[in-house]
Amino acid sequence: xxAVIGGSGLSQLPEFEILRRQVQRTPYGEPSGxxxxxxxxxxxxxxLARHGYGHTLxxxxxxxxxxxxxxxxxxxxxxxxxxxxxxxxxxLGPGTLxxxxxxxxxxxxxxxTFFEGDEVAVQHIDFTWPYDDGLRKQLIQxxxxxxxxxVQGGCYACxxxxxxxxxxxxxxxxxxxxxxxxxxxxxxxVLARELELPYAHLALVVNxxxxxxxxxxxxxxxxxxxxxxxxxxxxxxxxxxxxxxxxQ
Ligand code: HPA
Numbered sequence: 001x002x003a004v005i006g007g008s009g010l011s012q013l014p015e016f017e018i019l020r021r022q023v024q025r026t027p028y029g030e031p032s033g034x035x036x037x038x039x040x041x042x043x044x045x046x047x048l049a050r051h052g053y054g055h056t057l058x059x060x061x062x063x064x065x066x067x068x069x070x071x072x073x074x075x076x077x078x079x080x081x082x083x084x085x086x087x088x089x090x091x092l093g094p095g096t097l098x099x100x101x102x103x104x105x106x107x108x109x110x111x112x113t114f115f116e117g118d119e120v121a122v123q124h125i126d127f128t129w130p131y132d133d134g135l136r137k138q139l140i141q142x143x144x145x146x147x148x149x150x151v152q153g154g155c156y157a158c159x160x161x162x163x164x165x166x167x168x169x170x171x172x173x174x175x176x177x178x179x180x181x182x183x184x185x186x187x188x189x190v191l192a193r194e195l196e197l198p199y200a201h202l203a204l205v206v207n208x209x210x211x212x213x214x215x216x217x218x219x220x221x222x223x224x225x226x227x228x229x230x231x232x233x234x235x236x237x238x239x240x241x242x243x244x245x246x247x248q
Contacts, residue, residue: 009228024070078198132198154179167211
């Protein structure tokens with residue numbers, strides 16, 4: 001069974017038939033909301049809205065540890081993390097779908113590991129390739145099967161938010177080698193790795209990053225809203241295709 005973590009713009013899965021809602025308590029507190037267990041394209045899927053079902057949690061307020069722990073308790077096979085991002089590279093404009101293969105973490109002050117506390121031995125897990133290659137390839141295949149082109153690979157920069165970046169910060173991200181920028185990929189990805197859960201991002205570019213392209217002067221929220229609306233149907237088609245491929 002796959003888990004889908006929905007981000008801004010995907011706080012519910014259309015066509016998803018909810019069979020039950022599970023309130024999962026964890027040693028780390030409460031997840032963003034109840035886990036929704038249901039069927040998509042005939043397959044069992046669990047869905048969690050990262051920002052809460054009323055979109056009330058800012059990126060730094062999300063209890064990533066509780067979310068990952070709760071999903072892991074259900075015995076899932078992998079996590080598709082849907083994310084809206086800004087495009088840093090000029091060719092990654094609004095509407096582009098990206099399946100990144102690298103991450104740079106610029107966040108601070110977030111609870112970022114399960115391996116801490118008096119009773120737990122420290123572990124320095126390998127994170128050379130932060131995403132699960134098998135799941136990335138399946139997502140690429142799933143996109144192909146429904147005629148969606150996706151950019152294969154790229155570096156996801158995770159900023160602290162909730163504000164968007166300055167133009168100078170985006171220049172620095174570009175110099176660092178980042179291609180897209182979001183606010184929630186970390187510590188989500190590393191916590192999945194600590195639990196040995198396959199994890200991949202399906203990122204929808206919803207704006208040119210600050211100071212680039214048509215965001216030279218400002219980022220237009222109206223444009224973001226429109227791109228999200230147009231893009232999430234395509235994201236859904238890929239997720240549906242993924243669970244269907246898994247069935248075969
Ligand atoms: N920066 C950070 N996070 C984002 C952006 C952005 O430009 N767009 C959507 N999420």
